[in-house]
Amino acid sequence: MRAQVLFQTDDIKNHPLLLQEMEIPKRHPGHLLIESHVCGICRTDLHVVEGDLILKKLPIIPGHQVIGKIKECDEGITGFKPGERVGVAWLQATCGKCRFCLTFRENLCEQATFTGWTAQGGFADYMIVPPQFVYPIPETYPDIQAAPLLCAGIIGYRSLKLMNILDWTGRRIGIYGFGAAGHIAIQLLKAWGADVYVCTRDESHRMLAQKLGAVWTGGALDQPPHLLDGSVVFAPVGEIIPAALKGLDRGACLILAGIHMSPIPRFSYDILYGERLIRSVTNNTKQDGIEFLEHAAQIGIKTHVQTFRLEDANEALYALKYDHIQGAGVLVIK
Ligand SMILES: [Zn+2]
Ligand SMILES: [Zn+2]
Numbered sequence: 001m002r003a004q005v006l007f008q009t010d011d012i013k014n015h016p017l018l019l020q021e022m023e024i025p026k027r028h029p030g031h032l033l034i035e036s037h038v039c040g041i042c043r044t045d046l047h048v049v050e051g052d053l054i055l056k057k058l059p060i061i062p063g064h065q066v067i068g069k070i071k072e073c074d075e076g077i078t079g080f081k082p083g084e085r086v087g088v089a090w091l092q093a094t095c096g097k098c099r100f101c102l103t104f105r106e107n108l109c110e111q112a113t114f115t116g117w118t119a120q121g122g123f124a125d126y127m128i129v130p131p132q133f134v135y136p137i138p139e140t141y142p143d144i145q146a147a148p149l150l151c152a153g154i155i156g157y158r159s160l161k162l163m164n165i166l167d168w169t170g171r172r173i174g175i176y177g178f179g180a181a182g183h184i185a186i187q188l189l190k191a192w193g194a195d196v197y198v199c200t201r202d203e204s205h206r207m208l209a210q211k212l213g214a215v216w217t218g219g220a221l222d223q224p225p226h227l228l229d230g231s232v233v234f235a236p237v238g239e240i241i242p243a244a245l246k247g248l249d250r251g252a253c254l255i256l257a258g259i260h261m262s263p264i265p266r267f268s269y270d271i272l273y274g275e276r277l278i279r280s281v282t283n284n285t286k287q288d289g290i291e292f293l294e295h296a297a298q299i300g301i302k303t304h305v306q307t308f309r310l311e312d313a314n315e316a317l318y319a320l321k322y323d324h325i326q327g328a329g330v331l332v333i334k
Contacts, residue, residue, distance in 0.1 A: 003124035004313040007059045009051030012321055015314040016049055017062070017123070024126045031128050032080060033072035034088060039122035040065030040147035041308075041329040042180065043236060044090065044259050046317050048117055052260045056118050062313075063331070064090040064115040065150040066122030067143040077131050085143075087135040087293075088127065089150040091283045092119050107158075107283035114283075123313050125333060135289050138297035148303045148328035149296055150289075152180035156232070157292035158284045159257040160185060163230040168192035174228040176220065176244055177235025178205040179320070180328035181257060183304055184296075185232065186212045191299040197224040199244075200235070202323040208304065223247050232257055238264035241278070242271060250274035257281045307332050 001024050010016035027033040045062045047053045066088040073080050080086070094101050094109035101109050115121045115129070137146050159181075165171055171194045175182045178200040186196050190213045198209035198217045206217040216224055220240060227249035233240050236258045242265060244254055254276065272278070295301075304327025308316035316329050 001125035002310060003061050004063075004310060005059045005061055006049055009049060009055065012046060012049060012314060012318045017313050017317075019311055025120065025128045027072050027128050030074060030077065031130050032070050032077065032086075032134060034066065034068045034086065034127050034129060035071045035334065036066050036068040036122050036125060036127060037143045037334045038067050038147045039063040039331045039333060040150060040152065040180070041313075041316050041320055041331060042151045043320065044151070045116060046321055047236075047260045049317060053117065060117070061120045061122075061124050061127075062116040063122030063124070064088070064117075065147045065152070066115070066127065067137060067146050067150075068122075068127075068334075071126070080131055080134065085137055087137045087146065087150045088115055088122060088129050089133055089135065089154060089284075089289060090114055090116070091133050093130045093132050104285060104287065107285045107288075112283070123310065123331060133286060133289070135293060138293055140297055144305050144307060144330050144332065145303045147330045148180045148184065148305065149293060149301075152328055153184045153296060153301070153303075154284045154289050154292045155257055155281060156181040156185035156234075157188060157295070158288045159232040159255045159281050160188060161288070162255050162279055162281060163232075163253045165230060168194040170195065171229040172197060172224075172226055174199065174224060174231030174244065174247060175209075176200070176231060176233040176240050177237075178202075178209050179234065179323075179325065180303075181234045183208060183212060183327045184301055186214060187299065187301045188295065197226075197228060199224070199240075204326060205323065208326055228252060231255070234258065236261045238262040241265075242267035245271040245276060245278075248276050250276065253277045253279060255279055255281060303328055305330050
């Protein structure tokens with residue numbers, strides 16, 4: 001099979017992913033062999049490739065938004081059968097026994113494994129995964145449109161959930177950074193009746209936000225014209241945090257959705273005071289994934305996708321880094 005393999009982390013401009021021909025991995029008991037059709041690209045893949053995240057396994061095949069078909073499946077595995085179309089996401093397995101797993105917070109499990117970081121990922125023709133966090137995919141989505149739902153979509157959904165807003169009607173919600181996750185989150189928010197304010201450095205991303213119904217768009221550090229009832233930061237840029245806090249109403253939540261962020265500058269306590277809350281997002285629960293995929297199909301969320309060949313994974317991640325992708329990037333494998 002073909003696979004894009006990282007042997008050593010490096011700046012994406014140096015093309016650290018190398019296309020390799022290798023054996024199809026042998027399925028171990030209790031696991032599924034999946035034939036990958038497409039794999040979404042995500043900023044986390046870039047953090048893996050460039051070494052912003054500490055790598056626990058090298059060489060590693062990145063990629064954690066896989067849509068594919070089950071090729072082989074143990075008879076003992078319930079709920080899946082060969083030939084079925086499924087999605088593989090970032091969180092791959094959890095221990096099931098720790099204080100987090102036992103209280104439905106398995107996203108915080110310290111023994112968790114991650115697709116494309118601690119386990120081989122989806123930038124390849126085939127992959128082996130345990131079934132625990134494999135998701136059935138709503139039929140209404142073609143493979144390419146479904147891939148970005150698996151990380152960008154689910155993490156965006158969890159970010160909004162963590163704001164603890166019961167009635168979204170007329171609430172003013174800020175989105176900082178408008179890539180794959182932002183362009184899905186705005187569709188959820190619009191369907192729920194919220195008004196969406198988008199701050200992003202890239203002009204073409206602001207245009208997409210306007211097209212998707214943002215009531216206001218501005219630069220990454222601009223102040224929206226009203227105080228906001230909640231904001232989510234998708235951009236991995238620490239400077240945004242004080243700016244976003246200044247734009248929040250009292251009692252509102254600032255949700256940080258990324259796995260990595262540049263240092264946050266010092267800021268005055270005044271902009272946090274008033275019971276404003278800053279909360280990070282760490283992975284997602286299985287329940288988040290199931291709920292979001294249901295909502296997405298029901299609402300009819302449409303993903304704007306730019307496709308690349310598996311051979312061009314370096315170019316795709318380079319385009320992601322420099323805001324050259326509108327919506328989400330997806331590698332077409334099969
Ligand atoms: Zn656990
Ligand atoms: Zn991701």
